[in-house]
Amino acid sequence: MTNKQFNFDFLVFIGRFQPFHLGHQRVVNQALEQTDKLILLIGSAYRPRCTRNPWSFDERERMIRSTLSEQANKRVLIIPVMDATYSDELWIATIQKSVSGMIAAHHAQPHRDPVIGLIGHSKDHTSYYLKLFPQWSSVDVASEGKICASTVRDKLFHADRGQWEDKRLSANTMIGDLVPTEVLDYLNQFVRDDVFAKLRDEFDFVRKYQSAWDIAPYPPVFVTVDAIVVQSAHILLVERGARPGKGLWALPGGFVNQNETLLEACLRELREETRLKVPAPVLKGSIQNQAVFDDPHRSERGRTITHAFLIHLLADTVLPKVKGGDDAKKAFWVPLSELNPAKLFEDHYFIIQRMLGQPN
Secondary structure, X not given: OOOOOOOEEEEEEEEOOOOOOHHHHHHHHHXXXXXXXXXXXXXXXXXXXXXXXXXXXXXXXXXXXXXXXXXXXXXEEEEEEEOOOOOHHXXXXXXXXXXXHHHHHHOOOOXXXXXXXXXXXXXXXXXXXXXXXXXXXXXXOOOOOOOOHHHHHHHHHHOOOOOOOOOOOOXXXXXXXXXXXXXXXXXXHHOOOHHHHXXXXXXXXXXXXXXXXXXXXXXXXXXXXXXXXXXXXXXXXEEEOOOOOOOOEEOOEEEOOOOOOHHHHHHXXXXXXXXXXXXXXHHHHOEEEEEEEOOOOOOOOXXXXXXXXEEEOOOOOOOOOOOOOOOEEEEEEEEHHHOOHHHEOOOHHHHHHHHHOOOO
C-alpha cells in the first residue's frame, strides 16, 4: 500500500524551466498534493548561456526553491539532466537512471515497490516526452491560460533598451502575470547584471541578422558544414571570435557557397579557420563518416542544417600545427576527455559525441 496521505511515493516532473513560471508552479503544487516526494528534473543542464537557455541549472534551482515553503523544499528533489539532442533513447535512459538513483536514496519503505508517476501538462508537440515512460503512471495537469517560458523570454529580451535597467519601471507590466513573485524579484535583479547585458547584445545581433530576411516569401533554411578532425584522441576546435557564441569553442565550419560541394565547403572552412597544414588528398582520404544534424532549435540564427564530416588522421606523437583565421579567434587541439559541453557552441558537443559513437 502507498502512503495513506498520498497517491504516489514519487512524482517526476521534467522541464527546462527557462524560467520557472506560473504554469510550472501549478504543476508543482498539484504534485505536492498527490505525492510524498517530487523529483524535479531540470533539462538543458551544463549548456552555455544563450537567449534560449539564459539561466544555469543552479540559477533555475534557486528560482524554484524560492517559491517553496521550508517543508515543501524538503519534499522536492532537484537534479540536473544533460541533453541528448540526437538520441531520444539516450535521453530516456538518462532520465530513468536519474529517477532510479533518487528513489534508491529516498524510498523509505524498501519492503515494497514505490508507486511512481510522471506529471506534466500536455501543451503541444514539445510535451511528447510524457508518452516515453510507460512504466510510470501519467498525471496530466490542466492548464489555466497559455503560459510558456518562451513568452517570458521574448518579453524579457524584446523590451526596449533601458526599460529593464530603469528601476522606476516595474517588471510587473511585462511578466508580472506570468511568473511567481519570487521569480519576478530574481529577474528584476538579473536584468541589471552584466550577464543579461551580454545576452541582450547577443539577442540584438540575432534579431538584426534575421531582419535581413524579412522580405523573403518564407523563412529561409541555411546549409552549413562542420569538420570533426580527430588525431591521437584529440579534436581540433576553434574559439569563436564573433557573435553569436563569441568566446565559445566550436567545430571548424561555416556556410556553403553556391559554387561548391559540401565537401569542398568543409575543407575550405577548415583551412580558413585553423590553417591546418595537412594536404587535401590526405584529409579526403581520412574521412570516415558523414552525417546531417537538423534539430530545429540547434541555431538561434534560424533554421540551419549542418553536414558534418568526421576526419580521422593517423595517430602521431606530434599534432599538426594550427592557427586561428577568418572569424576564428584561435584554433587548438583538445583531448577528447576534456570536452566540456558548457563551453561548446550550439549543438557541437552532441555532434561530436554522435559522430564518435560516444555517450553524452
